[in-house]
Amino acid sequence: MADIQRRPLLRHLRGAPTTYVRHLRGGKAVHEGVGVSFWFRPLSAVISEVPVDDRELPMLFHARTADFQDVSVQATVTYRIADPALAAGRVDFAVDPDSSGWRSAPLDQVAAMLTETAQQHALTRLARMRLREAIADGPAAVRADVAAGLGDDPRTRDTGIAIVGVRVVAVRPEAEVERALQTPAREEVQQEADRATYERRALAVERERAIAENEMQNQIELATREEALVAQRGQNDRRRAEEAAAAALIAAEAQAGRDRIATAALAAQRRELGAAKAEAEAARLAAHQGTDPAVLLALAARALAEHLPEIGQLNLSPDVLTTALARLGAGTGTGER
Template sequence: MADITRRLGWRHLRGAPTAHVRHHRSGTLVHDGPGLSFWYRALTAALSEVPVDDRELAMTFHARTSDFQDVTVQATVTYRVGDPALAAERLDFSIDPDTGAWRGAPLEQLGTLLTETAQQHALDVLARTPLATALVDGVAAVRERVSAGLAAEPRLPATGIEVVAVRVVALRPEPEVERALRTPARELIQQDADRATYERRAVAVERERAIAENELASRIELARREERLVDQQGTNARRKAEEQAAADAVRAEAEAARTVRLADAEAARSVRLAKAEAEGAREVGEARAQAQAAWLRVHGDVDVATLHALTGTRLAENLPRIDSVTVSPDVLTGLLVRLGHGNGDGRGHGQADGAGDGHGDRA
């Protein structure tokens, strides 16, 4: 849109390089070209602004294939105004001299013209194409047909419109039909996936079998080696036992020989000791016999009184300890009587001996 400013009843227009401005005053073309800047009076000026840049027109429309299936076509047409003067004459590109806004909707008219023209050619080519073919080759076929149709449309050059490019973005069926069409492909993909899964499982099973066989072979080899180890250990144990038994036999023989030697030595020592003891006992017996004989000879030579005195002495030596002695009057009387008579007769002497013995006992 042009930039318009006001100054004391005058207007100043400043256009863009992509906008072609035409200024008529009293039916006479005064200014004509893109990117103009000039003063004018609003009451006498007739202005029009035609965009000359490339514009994108997106369109979406429905079509029906030869097997009566609805499809949606999404396309984009790039166009530009090649002859601004012709376009300004055929379409209303006039602008308000006070605001610079278009009085009409020229771009909408161009969009409707291009959309209907492209839709007409797309419907024509899809109406003779089945759905499966349209989904596979329909995009290229529609693009070529729409491009050729727009290039051959006589109204576009007469309006000053040039078609730069045509792009068909997508061609899609209805959602239910699209899902139905996807089902076989999905099934095939699923079958391929299942096949790959089965193959992977088969390979895994084969590998597991190989691993199990290797483990079994390893266990068998380990068992065989353990068997050889057990045999070797048994042989070693048996050899060790034999060597130990031989060593024990040698040790036992040596111990028996040593025991025999010790027994012989002990027997000889015992014999010598017994002989010595017997000799000593004989000598002691002889000495005792001699002493007893001498003792008897000595006692045979002494008198009876001396023997009685010795007997009392030996008896006193062997008696227990006497703490106190009680002398009765009868004993004391008899003792005094004996002392008074002396040793006059043998009876008195015997009594004195008896009293002496009693005294000795009490002593």
């Protein structure tokens, strides 16, 4: 808004670079333009102030599609007043010299006009579209129709308003309908997620199976090697046992041979010793042949005495000695016969 300073009976207005100001006095324009500055009398001056900068006008309205579904349209229209003199003649932009504000709400009037016009074109467009088409292609179609409709609208041109741009943010159905429409997509996404999960699990199971098969193959290979090792060890043990048995047989045969030789030698020795003893006994007997029996008795007694234990003292009575000599004599006589 322009800056108005008070003075006695006078006012001074200093405009802004984005504001068009027109000063009428007696129905004639005294001052007009953008960024003007002048003095005026408040009692005789009519001041109009028109903004010429770009303005954003947000819109939110409801529409119905061809299949009788309610949708909400959220859009923004950017406009500016390209001909402020024309706009000042069609809309009340009068300024109160004392309060420096508009006497009415001209921008609200402009906004209502643009909103109703844009809503009319959007409703017409959406009424020819089904719900799914409106959600998918509605924003672009509504934006094109609203921009063309506002640009070609006679009232907009006659008011000096230029449309800078139109943006349609969203065309959305009711919450329940939107959830119902989202359900198939969500189910599809969930199915894709489940499929990915199943594939990941299947891949994990396949990898675990491959690992288990690999471990089993390793165990089989180890068992085969262990079996071969056991067989080789058994064969080696058998060979060692056979070699030990052969060696023992050879040792036993050698020992038997040695024993036979030793036995034969011992037998020969004993035969020779027996023969020698026999010859010695025969020689001894031959030596005593013809010897007096009394002498033989004495020799026998001496031989017996040699094999008896030591006797410290022996007492022989005459009777015992007589009996012994008599038996000895009887035995000798028998031997002679």
